Amino acid sequence: xxxxxxxxxxxxxxxxxxxxxxxxxxxxxxxxxxxxxxxxxxxxxxxxxxxxxxxxxxxxxxxxxxxxxxxxxxxxxxxxxxxxxxxxxxxxxxxxxxxxxxxxxxxxxxxxxxxxxxxxxxxxxxxxxxxxxxxxxxxxxxxxxxxxxxxxxxxxxxxxxxxxxxxxxxxxxxxxxxxxxxxxxxxxxxxxxxxxxxxxxxxxxxxxx
Amino acid sequence: xxxxxxxxxxxxxxxxxxxxxxxxxxxxxxxxxxxxxxxxxxxxxxxxxxxxxxxxxxxxxxxxxxxxxxxxxxxxxxxxxxxxxxxxxxxxxxxxxxxxxxxxxxxxxxxxxxxxxxxxxxxxxxxxxxxxxxxxxxxxxxxxxxxxxxxxxxxxxxxxxxxxxxxxxxxxxxxxxxxxxxxxxxxxxxxxxxxxxxxxxxxxxxxxxxxxxxxxxxxxxxxxxxxxxxxxxxxxxxxxxxxxxxxxxxxxxxxxxxxxxxxxxxxxxxxxxxxxxxxxxxxxxxxxxxxxxxxxxxxxxxxxxxxxxxxxxxxxxxxxxxxxxxxxxxxxxxxxxxxxxxxxxxxxxxxxxxxxxxxxxxxxxxxxxxxxxxxxxxxxxxxxxxxxxxxxxxxxxxxxxxxxxxxxxxxxxxxxxxxxxxxxxxxxxxxxxx
Ligand SMILES: Cc1cc2nc3c(=O)[nH]c(=O)nc-3n(C[C@H](O)[C@H](O)[C@H](O)COP(=O)(O)OP(=O)(O)OC[C@H]3O[C@@H](n4cnc5c(N)ncnc54)[C@H](O)[C@@H]3O)c2cc1C
Ligand SMILES: Nc1nc2c(ncn2[C@@H]2O[C@H](COP(=O)(O)OP(=O)(O)O)[C@@H](O)[C@H]2O)c(=O)[nH]1
Ligand SMILES: [Mg+2]
Numbered sequence: 001x002x003x004x005x006x007x008x009x010x011x012x013x014x015x016x017x018x019x020x021x022x023x024x025x026x027x028x029x030x031x032x033x034x035x036x037x038x039x040x041x042x043x044x045x046x047x048x049x050x051x052x053x054x055x056x057x058x059x060x061x062x063x064x065x066x067x068x069x070x071x072x073x074x075x076x077x078x079x080x081x082x083x084x085x086x087x088x089x090x091x092x093x094x095x096x097x098x099x100x101x102x103x104x105x106x107x108x109x110x111x112x113x114x115x116x117x118x119x120x121x122x123x124x125x126x127x128x129x130x131x132x133x134x135x136x137x138x139x140x141x142x143x144x145x146x147x148x149x150x151x152x153x154x155x156x157x158x159x160x161x162x163x164x165x166x167x168x169x170x171x172x173x174x175x176x177x178x179x180x181x182x183x184x185x186x187x188x189x190x191x192x193x194x195x196x197x198x199x200x201x202x203x204x205x206x207x208x209x
Numbered sequence: 210x211x212x213x214x215x216x217x218x219x220x221x222x223x224x225x226x227x228x229x230x231x232x233x234x235x236x237x238x239x240x241x242x243x244x245x246x247x248x249x250x251x252x253x254x255x256x257x258x259x260x261x262x263x264x265x266x267x268x269x270x271x272x273x274x275x276x277x278x279x280x281x282x283x284x285x286x287x288x289x290x291x292x293x294x295x296x297x298x299x300x301x302x303x304x305x306x307x308x309x310x311x312x313x314x315x316x317x318x319x320x321x322x323x324x325x326x327x328x329x330x331x332x333x334x335x336x337x338x339x340x341x342x343x344x345x346x347x348x349x350x351x352x353x354x355x356x357x358x359x360x361x362x363x364x365x366x367x368x369x370x371x372x373x374x375x376x377x378x379x380x381x382x383x384x385x386x387x388x389x390x391x392x393x394x395x396x397x398x399x400x401x402x403x404x405x406x407x408x409x410x411x412x413x414x415x416x417x418x419x420x421x422x423x424x425x426x427x428x429x430x431x432x433x434x435x436x437x438x439x440x441x442x443x444x445x446x447x448x449x450x451x452x453x454x455x456x457x458x459x460x461x462x463x464x465x466x467x468x469x470x471x472x473x474x475x476x477x478x479x480x481x482x483x484x485x486x487x488x489x490x491x492x493x494x495x496x497x498x499x500x501x502x503x504x505x506x507x508x509x510x511x512x513x514x515x516x517x518x519x520x521x522x523x524x525x526x527x528x529x530x531x532x533x534x535x536x537x538x539x540x541x542x543x544x545x546x547x548x549x550x551x552x553x554x555x556x557x558x559x560x561x562x563x564x565x566x567x568x569x570x571x572x573x574x575x576x577x578x579x580x581x582x583x584x585x586x587x588x589x590x591x592x593x594x595x596x597x598x599x600x601x602x603x604x605x606x607x608x609x610x611x612x613x614x615x616x617x618x619x620x621x622x623x624x625x626x627x628x629x630x631x632x633x634x635x636x637x638x639x640x641x642x643x
Contacts, residue, residue, distance in 0.1 A: 067476035076469035
């Protein structure tokens with residue numbers, strides 16, 4: 001089997017307001033876990049790695065959580081660099097979270113490449129019958145307006161949890177420009193700093209091999 | 210951190226500023242379990258080491274025009290009347306375009322702390338010297354400074370005699386810190402390196418210029434001790450991460466990229482981040498500091514770490530950032546340094562391609578004063594040194610960060626484990642097939 005490093009690597013971000021359910025979605029998708037009443041899921045997650053085969057071809061997904069930096073909208077430009085796809089998450093039981101999505105779309109678009117794949121998720125679908133504050137049609141309309149795909153999902157019941165990931169990868173792999181820089185493991189010209197060579201022409205006595 | 214207001218917590222430490230040092234401190238504390246609030250008065254990351262797109266550069270220049278404090282002054286933007294400029298976000302102009310030598314401790318810390326994966330580094334191979342045309346019929350040129358054995362052998366730029374001299378010197382430097390070698394340069398230690406090159410190695414003017422350029426000293430007045438250690442760093446860095454280059458440059462934003470990635474590591478560890486929130490006023494009690502933030506929040510902390518904002522007594526620099534690709538030109542600030550840099554840019558561009566001189570599409574000029582070089586620690590506050598003006602990453606700064614870390618984490622910290630972390634994400638190996 002091909003080693004992990006050889007797989008094309010896709011960088012996918014989850015963004016959106018605090019409490020929307022981003023970390024829960026990530027945990028459910030990657031670890032099939034759901035923790036009902038803590039916000040602790042956010043802490044300690046840098047990114048998750050998940051392998052996924054789409055159209056018979058395996059990919060290595062690196063899924064980046066916001067690490068709480070969405071709370072005061074302090075995500076950095078470096079966070080967005082090199083992203084192939086962005087999943088924008090709001091909470092269908094919270095109108096304000098939906099209303100903030102326009103700004104999240106703006107931020108995502110202005111910090112990424114033009115043909116980045118965008119996906120809008122209405123989270124907490126299990127609350128639809130009693131606490132829905134945003135209709136499915138509204139979600140779909142907003143997504144279409146921004147050229148994004150859309151679905152509603154519940155991390156609690158697992159309903160639709162894999163859909164956003166599978167579909168965004170599908171979208172990415174069909175965008176040729178996006179995929180080129182995923183296949184070369186590192187873009188040509190960048191230096192690997194976690195291994196050293198001994199090519200120095202003036203190597204020191206104690207490190208000459 | 211819990212979701213309450215930032216005023217509800219007694220913070221273990223509030224870090225103010227997101228320049229390199231403060232950000233590295235956040236990274237170093239990212240597994241400590243401390244309650245950390247990390248704020249910055251600016252609405253961007255990086256402080257004096259930030260990187261701007263063209264729009265941000267313009268607001269920065271406008272803002273500097275109205276305030277009379279901080280390290281930066283005389284900032285201006287010139288847009289020559291030529292077509293070809295891309296959209297503002299296509300550019301990233303770094304206020305601290307520092308090279309990082311391959312052997313810099315910063316790189317080992319980024320690797321051992323696992324923060325390096327999110328930074329892309331470009332190789333910087335060679336240092337060149339501009340040679341003015343030697344006669345009316347001649348063209349200006351850029352001459353590469355030979356700094357590997359192979360380079361010295363193959364260069365046609367210098368005589369055989371000069372080659373031998375250069376080789377002798379480079380070999381000497383590799384060993385310069387050994388006891389018996391120390392005797393050779395000890396008496397020159399505090400004197401200019403040029404004197405040592407002249408008197409001990411009998412170098413001609415050209416070779417001396419080569420060597421001084423390798424030190425990246427802005428005024429050429431570097432001491433023998435500092436000069437030898439910088440050249441040593443250069444030589445031992447050569448080839449460290451691959452053949453042909455000694456230094457790296459973080460792609461896109463220079464040092465600002467490193468700062469942002471370090472802050473993200475802090476956030477992953479639970480630190481709370483606020484931009485556009487500076488310290489408006491502070492009151493100290495016996496064992497805590499109360500801060501009023503410019504955002505309106507009142508916060509309490511056991512310790513405050515910030516950058517020293519005072520101007521130090523070192524010389525200032527002038528910098529011209531020119532969009533032709535992106536070029537950074539730096540010199541010591543003088544009454545005419547702006548013209549000097551403009552002329553240098555013109556000369557450089559004409560030496561790059563004589564037939565079709567590249568056009569400069571945009572220029573940002575500013576002057577930057579030196580910061581204070583020492584840190585200051587007391588019971589409740591730590592002032593880290595001001596930003597460095599040098600052209601390459603100065604590892605001394607890392608020492609101050611480590612000191613601050615010790616003070617914050619003294620109860621739980623193991624010095625031997627400083628900045629050594631494991632990867633957070635377990636590699637998931639269950640395959641899914643669609
Ligand atoms: C042995 C060796 C030595 C080298 N020595 C040098 C050297 O001395 N000097 C040197 O310049 N290169 C040197 N390089 C090349 C360098 O390391 C990079 O590989 C090269 O600059 C990347 O070019 P690119 O066209 O692939 O990338 P591009 O993405 O086209 O970038 C080209 C340059 O522009 C900058 N840039 C790109 N986009 C932006 C933006 N939006 N805002 C601001 N800056 C931007 C990048 O940081 C980079 O410096 C060396 C490479 C090797 C292998
Ligand atoms: N009922 C329900 N609650 C959810 C769901 N997803 C997340 N939550 C809860 O919503 C809160 C915030 O979720 P979290 O993932 O931390 O949001 P984040 O800030 O966007 O990362 C937590 O208490 C979660 O348990 C869901 O699908 N259904
Ligand atoms: Mg979260």
